[in-house]
Amino acid sequence: xxxxxxxxxxxxxxxxxxxxxxxxxxxxxTEVEELQNVFALLLLGSxxxxxxxxxxxxxxxxxxxxxxxxxxxxxxxxxxxxxxxMFGTLGIG
Amino acid sequence: xxxxxxxxxxxxxxxxxFTYGKKIEKDVLKVSDDNPAPSExxxxxxxxxxxxxxxxxxxxxxxxxxAAPIIGPAIAMCWGWLPGLLWVWFGNAFIGAVHDYLAxxxxxxxxxxxxxxxxxxxxxxxxxxxxxxxxxxxLILVVAAFAAIIGGIFVRTPAVASSYAxxxxxxxxxxxxxxxxxxxxxxATIIGIVMLMLAIWLGTVTPIKAxxxxxxxxxxxxxxIAAAIPVNILLQPRDYLNSWxxxxxxxxxxxxxxxxxxxxxxxAVSGFAPVLLGGxxxxxxxxxxxxxxxxxxxxxxxxxASGTSSKQLTxxxxxxxxxxxxxxxxxxxxxxxxxxIAGFGxxxxxxxxxxxxxxxxxxxxxxxxxxxxxxxxGGANLFVQSYADMVGAxxxxxxxxxxLKVLAGMWVASFAMTTLDTxxxxxxxxxxxxxxxxxxxxxxxxxxxxxxxxxSVIPAAIxxxxxxxxxxLIIWGSFGAANQLIASIALMTGAGYVAKKMKSxxxxxxxxxxxxxxxxxxxxxxxxxxxxxxxxxxxxxxxxWTVLVLLIVMLVLNFVFIYDFIKSKSYKxxx
Numbered sequence: 001x002x003x004x005x006x007x008x009x010x011x012x013x014x015x016x017x018x019x020x021x022x023x024x025x026x027x028x029x030t031e032v033e034e035l036q037n038v039f040a041l042l043l044l045g046s047x048x049x050x051x052x053x054x055x056x057x058x059x060x061x062x063x064x065x066x067x068x069x070x071x072x073x074x075x076x077x078x079x080x081x082x083x084x085x086m087f088g089t090l091g092i093g
Numbered sequence: 094x095x096x097x098x099x100x101x102x103x104x105x106x107x108x109x110x111f112t113y114g115k116k117i118e119k120d121v122l123k124v125s126d127d128n129p130a131p132s133e134x135x136x137x138x139x140x141x142x143x144x145x146x147x148x149x150x151x152x153x154x155x156x157x158x159x160a161a162p163i164i165g166p167a168i169a170m171c172w173g174w175l176p177g178l179l180w181v182w183f184g185n186a187f188i189g190a191v192h193d194y195l196a197x198x199x200x201x202x203x204x205x206x207x208x209x210x211x212x213x214x215x216x217x218x219x220x221x222x223x224x225x226x227x228x229x230x231x232l233i234l235v236v237a238a239f240a241a242i243i244g245g246i247f248v249r250t251p252a253v254a255s256s257y258a259x260x261x262x263x264x265x266x267x268x269x270x271x272x273x274x275x276x277x278x279x280x281a282t283i284i285g286i287v288m289l290m291l292a293i294w295l296g297t298v299t300p301i302k303a304x305x306x307x308x309x310x311x312x313x314x315x316x317x318i319a320a321a322i323p324v325n326i327l328l329q330p331r332d333y334l335n336s337w338x339x340x341x342x343x344x345x346x347x348x349x350x351x352x353x354x355x356x357x358x359x360x361a362v363s364g365f366a367p368v369l370l371g372g373x374x375x376x377x378x379x380x381x382x383x384x385x386x387x388x389x390x391x392x393x394x395x396x397x398a399s400g401t402s403s404k405q406l407t408x409x410x411x412x413x414x415x416x417x418x419x420x421x422x423x424x425x426x427x428x429x430x431x432x433x434i435a436g437f438g439x440x441x442x443x444x445x446x447x448x449x450x451x452x453x454x455x456x457x458x459x460x461x462x463x464x465x466x467x468x469x470x471g472g473a474n475l476f477v478q479s480y481a482d483m484v485g486a487x488x489x490x491x492x493x494x495x496x497l498k499v500l501a502g503m504w505v506a507s508f509a510m511t512t513l514d515t516x517x518x519x520x521x522x523x524x525x526x527x528x529x530x531x532x533x534x535x536x537x538x539x540x541x542x543x544x545x546x547x548x549s550v551i552p553a554a555i556x557x558x559x560x561x562x563x564x565x566l567i568i569w570g571s572f573g574a575a576n577q578l579i580a581s582i583a584l585m586t587g588a589g590y591v592a593k594k595m596k597s598x599x600x601x602x603x604x605x606x607x608x609x610x611x612x613x614x615x616x617x618x619x620x621x622x623x624x625x626x627x628x629x630x631x632x633x634x635x636x637x638w639t640v641l642v643l644l645i646v647m648l649v650l651n652f653v654f655i656y657d658f659i660k661s662k663s664y665k666x667x668x
Contacts, residue, residue, distance in 0.1 A: 020282065020333075022152050024329065024330075085404075087400045088402060090518060092516065
């Protein structure tokens with residue numbers, strides 16, 4: 001494939017743009033994830049004994065929450081292993 | 094000489110990346126893109142999402158680069174410019190970068206679990222628990238060391254303090270523009286950079302003068318508040334502006350170092366044991382890892398690598414540039430620091446009031462640290478002035494020297510301040526985890542300890558107190574000891590993974606530096622306790638005993654760890 005300086009420069013600019021967009025959101029994304037966890041617990045907490053919405057409401061919402069449940073299950077498995085993730089996200093420097 | 098060293102450093106790192114780095118990739122870790130990375134295996138579109146390696150490299154490098162790769166080499170000038178540089182070059186490529194790379198790959202192979210989890214799996218649960226304790230003590234010492242450094246910068250160069258205050262304002266405005274008004278990203282970025290430059294300029298015309306003690310109080314309240322407010326208000330936009338400071342500092346420093354063509358003003362080697370930590374003769378071995386951390390080797394990096402980077406890796410072969418390559422890049426940053434001080438540091442000292450008869454090439458090792466501290470030109474301040482002078486002597490000399498000095502000061506101070514409130518958040522988390530055994534047995538005490546504000550105040554109060562009352566070089570040495578202890582455990586874990594799980598016949602490539610590092614760090618901590626810390630007790634008993642107790646506990650945990658490592662037989666290949 002023929003090397004093109006314009007394509008090369010375009011790739012550099014795109015990469016720099018993506019890198020900066022990633023940097024400008026990283027911490028905010030982490031906070032959003034925490035809020036998502038709280039939201040999921042509020043909606044489905046009745047299944048684990050939390051006084052959250054009445055069970056019939058939670059059951060009604062269940063089909064729409066499949067993906068959230070899968071993600072929450074994964075996060076629960078990693079819940080005791082958060083230190084390194086915090087180091088990475090907060091950027092100890 | 095400046096040009097030569099920079100170009101040699103650049104070439105050396107490139108050579109080692111493509112030879113030694115590739116060897117570890119191919120023969121030790123047996124990296125293959127046929128092995129799915131966690132982002133592919135566990136892809137969920139939320140937590141496990143692949144990122145391009147260039148983007149991940151930028152993010153990873155910004156996470157690990159900070160003030161430490163600048164301060165350490167500046168302090169290490171007491172040995173002359175060569176010993177520290179050799180540690181930055183070869184210690185980095187053969188130990189530090191290997192440490193980062195192994196930690197990243199071990200985490201990738203463990204489906205994105207942290208190095209702490211890997212250590213627990215390979216060595217036992219006790220090792221994982223010990224991590225929390227060592228990290229918590231490390232975080233306290235980080236607060237102490239960095240608060241002391243920033244306090245020293247703010248006192249010597251009040252314009253930096255003012256610039257930082259203006260920068261906080263700029264970060265608050267940027268946060269509103271980006272997250273509330275949802276302004277176009279490129280436009281907001283340009284406005285942010287303009288505000289940053291304005292903040293630096295405003296700092297030169299509105300310096301804030303205050304005493305060291307006042308700054309300690311300011312930092313104490315700043316840490317607690319910054320660690321409690323939502324990140325999108327201050328921390329996120331501030332960190333984004335920091336990344337631009339990093340790029341500017343690196344680019345300007347690199348260009349200036351290459352195009353200055355200046356000889357070095359300080360001796361290549363001043364002696365094996367010049368006066369340094371605690372005012373005592375400090376032997377290059379084993380003390381060098383305590384002095385130069387992040388530019389060559391840092392335990393923090395293992396945690397960062399096994400935190401988010403491993404989860405976002407697209408394929409295994411991306412780990413080499415991210416794990417190994419970014420550490421070499423940080424070493425290159427430290428090379429720029431060495432070059433700037435070696436080329437311009439002595440003149441900076443003379444201009445600050447040091448007499449040529451007091452410090453010269455003959456008595457450099459004996460007098461450098463003491464004389465530079467006397468005129469408040471130790472560590473960070475020496476780098477700030479040297480950097481400004483180096484850029485001023487190059488084709489970039491049209492930039493105002495005052496602006497350059499504040500830029501360099503802001504570079505160090507911004508990253509150090511970021512580290513302060515980050516460590517407070519992390520310290521709060523560690524404290525909660527460490528207190529969990531008390532949940533059932535002492536519920537009231539547990540609730541008190543884990544209260545959000547109490548858990549924030551404890552590491553901040555102890556750290557800032559140590560900074561306010563202690564000798565900052567002793568604190569720096571203690572911070573280095575704790576950091577390298579984590580590095581030693583992480584490298585042993587990575588080496589144990591290679592020996593036990595990979596069964597690679599090249600496992601010694603990892604095991605040998607791991608053992609060498611463990612022996613060096615253990616010897617360094619023992620030397621530090623007996624040669625430095627015990628002698629410091631009489632002058633300041635409370636901070637002295639605080640640091641001594643932390644060091645002793647960490648040393649004990651270190652021996653417990655090596656016992657678990659040997660018992661687990663992770664140190665040799667299984668038949």
